[in-house]
Amino acid sequence: MNSFDIVKTVRLTEKGTRQGEKFNQYTIVADRRATKPQIRTAVQELFKVKVVKINTLNVRGKFRRQRTAQAGQAPDWKKAIVTLKKGDKISLT
Numbered sequence: 463m464n465s466f467d468i469v470k471t472v473r474l475t476e477k478g479t480r481q482g483e484k485f486n487q488y489t490i491v492a493d494r495r496a497t498k499p500q501i502r503t504a505v506q507e508l509f510k511v512k513v514v515k516i517n518t519l520n521v522r523g524k525f526r527r528q529r530t531a532q533a534g535q536a537p538d539w540k541k542a543i544v545t546l547k548k549g550d551k552i553s554l555t
Contacts, residue, residue: 486548519540
């Protein structure tokens with residue numbers, strides 16, 4: 463897998479914004495098969511930053527409305543919380 467396959471997107475949420483300001487952490491949606499070392503190298507290569515720590519968790523997709531034609535489940539995904547070196551930032555614009 464290349465870096466673009468590993469890192470899908472950066473999540474922009476209120477909690478993620480606070481983490482970025484306070485702890486220099488960013489939430490990234492990663493490929494479900496990617497490991498921590500693969501995510502680390504992909505983030506460092508794509509965003510040109512130094513990664514200090516990575517926490518990952520698998521998020522189960524939400525079940526959608528039942529008893530309708532659109533009933534189903536959102537896909538499962540992997541969340542990676544990436545802590546960057548002090549002074550480094552990921553530009554989200």
